[in-house]
Amino acid sequence: MPAVLSRCCRAGGGESGGRSRAMEARMAELFCSGLEISAALKAKGKKAPKGRCRKSNNNRQSPASSLPPEAEEGNIEYKLKLVNPSQYRFEHLVTQMKWRLQEGRGEAVYQIGVEDNGLLVGLSDEEMRASLKTLRRMAEKVGADITVLREREVDYDSDIPRKITEVLVRKVPDNQQFLDLRVAVLGNVDSGKSTLLGVLTQGELDNGRGRARLNLFRHLHEIQSGRTSSISFEILGFNSKGEVVNYSDSRTAEEICESASKMITFIDLAGHHKYLKTTIFGLTSYCPDFAMLVVSANTGIAGTTREHLGLAMALKVPFFIVVSKVDLCSKPTVDRTVKQLERVLKQPGCNKVPMLVSTDDDAVTAAQQFAQSPNITPIFTLSSVSGEHLDILKVFLNILPPLTNCKEQEELMQQLTEFQVDEIYTVPDVGTVVGGTLYSGICREGERLVVGPTDNGKFLDLKVCSIQRNRSACRVLRAGQAATLALGSFDRSLLRKGMVMVSPEMNPTICSVFEAEIVLLFHATTFRKGFQVTVHVGNVRQTAIVEEIYGKDKLRTGEKAVVRFRFFKHPEYLKIGTKLLFREGVTKGIGHVTNLRPITTPP
Numbered sequence: 001m002p003a004v005l006s007r008c009c010r011a012g013g014g015e016s017g018g019r020s021r022a023m024e025a026r027m028a029e030l031f032c033s034g035l036e037i038s039a040a041l042k043a044k045g046k047k048a049p050k051g052r053c054r055k056s057n058n059n060r061q062s063p064a065s066s067l068p069p070e071a072e073e074g075n076i077e078y079k080l081k082l083v084n085p086s087q088y089r090f091e092h093l094v095t096q097m098k099w100r101l102q103e104g105r106g107e108a109v110y111q112i113g114v115e116d117n118g119l120l121v122g123l124s125d126e127e128m129r130a131s132l133k134t135l136r137r138m139a140e141k142v143g144a145d146i147t148v149l150r151e152r153e154v155d156y157d158s159d160i161p162r163k164i165t166e167v168l169v170r171k172v173p174d175n176q177q178f179l180d181l182r183v184a185v186l187g188n189v190d191s192g193k194s195t196l197l198g199v200l201t202q203g204e205l206d207n208g209r210g211r212a213r214l215n216l217f218r219h220l221h222e223i224q225s226g227r228t229s230s231i232s233f234e235i236l237g238f239n240s241k242g243e244v245v246n247y248s249d250s251r252t253a254e255e256i257c258e259s260a261s262k263m264i265t266f267i268d269l270a271g272h273h274k275y276l277k278t279t280i281f282g283l284t285s286y287c288p289d290f291a292m293l294v295v296s297a298n299t300g301i302a303g304t305t306r307e308h309l310g311l312a313m314a315l316k317v318p319f320f321i322v323v324s325k326v327d328l329c330s331k332p333t334v335d336r337t338v339k340q341l342e343r344v345l346k347q348p349g350c351n352k353v354p355m356l357v358s359t360d361d362d363a364v365t366a367a368q369q370f371a372q373s374p375n376i377t378p379i380f381t382l383s384s385v386s387g388e389h390l391d392i393l394k395v396f397l398n399i400l401p402p403l404t405n406c407k408e409q410e411e412l413m414q415q416l417t418e419f420q421v422d423e424i425y426t427v428p429d430v431g432t433v434v435g436g437t438l439y440s441g442i443c444r445e446g447e448r449l450v451v452g453p454t455d456n457g458k459f460l461d462l463k464v465c466s467i468q469r470n471r472s473a474c475r476v477l478r479a480g481q482a483a484t485l486a487l488g489s490f491d492r493s494l495l496r497k498g499m500v501m502v503s504p505e506m507n508p509t510i511c512s513v514f515e516a517e518i519v520l521l522f523h524a525t526t527f528r529k530g531f532q533v534t535v536h537v538g539n540v541r542q543t544a545i546v547e548e549i550y551g552k553d554k555l556r557t558g559e560k561a562v563v564r565f566r567f568f569k570h571p572e573y574l575k576i577g578t579k580l581l582f583r584e585g586v587t588k589g590i591g592h593v594t595n596l597r598p599i600t601t602p603p
């Protein structure tokens with residue numbers, strides 16, 4: 001592997017292209033065991049790079065007297081003070097708040113007492129009171145709510161104590177019911193994923209023998225009877241004051257949706273190795289904003305942990321880590337697990353900056369830094385049994401912003417409708433129902449779309465009879481939102497996971513043969529023409545045959561090439577540039593689609 005690695009590092013044109021290629025190759029290390037990695041590094045005479053990572057534990061806000069200068073774009077606004085503004089200035093401030101909220105898709109952070117250049121000047125108590133009063137008036141004017149995230153004393157050149165205050169402003173956009181984030185939950189079997197979700201979403205602690213998890217299953221069974229998916233969804237809401245809204249004080253999902261201004265949908269993925277295909281499907285097709293990797297404090301990195309970490313990295317899903325079950329271990333054991341994680345995160349294949357989060361204050365810093373640089377990896381240590389540090393994770397989840405901004409969202413909404421079919425059900429009295437995500441455009445109740453491709457490459461007409469999100473009715477679905485669509489009497493047997501429902505004007509490109517630039521992450525022997533792998537591209541999952549490896553007759557671990565694949569069963573709808581992942585047994589690889597051989601369908 002090492003010789004190949006260095007070749008990959010040197011290959012490539014521009015600096016960033018070369019760097020990302022080297023990163024891809026190094027990712028091979030992530031998927032291998034620790035022993036393989038250290039052997040590879042030793043052979044290469046390399047050490048994990050120190051210089052590129054900021055000091056770990058940089059979670060503490062340094063007593064620095066400045067922040068980075070205010071950015072024109074984004075949802076963070078610095079204000080030195082807001083004391084008695086004139087009517088004209090007040091109107092200007094309100095317009096500015098609207099813009100910042102738009103940038104943060106409904107959330108903005110105001111730093112009061114800070115100059116535009118980032119200097120932490122601070123305000124006296126009286127000035128701060130007056131400024132917060134103005135901020136409240138501004139928020140009222142735009143229909144937003146404000147929550148003070150934290151107050152800090154600053155050491156500015158003055159005898160009187162001065163403070164800066166950080167305030168979260170939240171307004172649910174008029175066309176939405178709540179702000180929406182999707183978090184995929186990863187981790188080894190028994191690491192405590194379902195238990196943590198049970199505790200977060202039901203509001204009751206676990207007994208260490210699976211009570212919280214049982215609650216969840218009973219509940220799931222009640223509300224999702226008939227659903228056979230091995231991926232389950234759980235919701236955790238926050239109201240405008242940042243308080244948790246979950247099943248502890250709401251009886252139904254509808255009630256939670258009604259009182260929440262922000263909703264986190266957890267996608268609970270299986271931990272066991274034999275369900276890896278489903279786990280990959282969950283990550284590639286449900287478009288999570290973030291992933292939460294749960295690691296048990298007493299076992300550390302075990303089982304599928306490393307593989308799940310590699311998947312999140314390969315699919316570029318920003319992730320944070322929860323070290324669970326700290327009640328079962330002594331402090332040195334917890335520290336050892338955290339150190340082990342930090343070591344892996346700093347490895348060349350990862351290049352992450354670990355950030356241990358142990359106070360509410362750290363959680364605020366972590367959420368903001370994480371949003372600005374997904375290289376930062378917050379690590380929480382908690383217990384679902386004693387409840388230790390559980391509130392810190394909730395603080396983080398409450399203020400965690402989406403990583404795409406309004407502009408990107410708007411652009412996607414302007415495009416033609418494209419809904420990815422991830423689940424298919426038959427619901428009594430409703431008929432055929434499909435679950436999935438609206439990738440682009442807008443989808444309205446009553447809309448006519450086409451679904452396909454069928455086995456012979458056709459698209460079939462259908463009508464969207466009704467739409468539900470989080471089990472509540474919804475008339476309009478917007479790009480990025482997940483939902484279930486009822487299709488009335490449409491024949492279920494004509495549908496399969498991986499299809500798309502698109503606007504009839506779209507004329508989608510479908511293909512059985514496509515090319516992809518790939519990096520072989522791991523292969524026991526050599527990877528040649530004729531090899532069969534399961535390919536995951538977005539919500540498409542199908543066996544494909546390697547028809548050609550351009551310029552080479554075989555590939556070894558760590559090598560890259562452009563490869564031509566042919567789907568085994570039926571054509572699929574693919575797009576150039578889409579990330580791709582393939583596996584078969586121990587063979588794994590990543591890459592992206594570079595070329596399609598479209599099939600032209602008869603009208």
Ligand SMILES: Nc1nc2c(ncn2[C@@H]2O[C@H](COP(=O)(O)OP(=O)(O)OP(=O)(O)O)[C@@H](O)[C@H]2O)c(=O)[nH]1
Nearest residue numbers: 189190191192193194195208209210271325383384
């Ligand atoms: N003491 C203690 N036990 C825990 C904690 N979290 C989970 N457990 C226990 O660990 C066991 C496994 O937890 P699960 O939540 O089922 O683990 P999982 O990661 O969802 O496992 P899979 O769904 O099989 O991938 C259960 O018996 C839980 O009660 C914790 O923080 N402390």
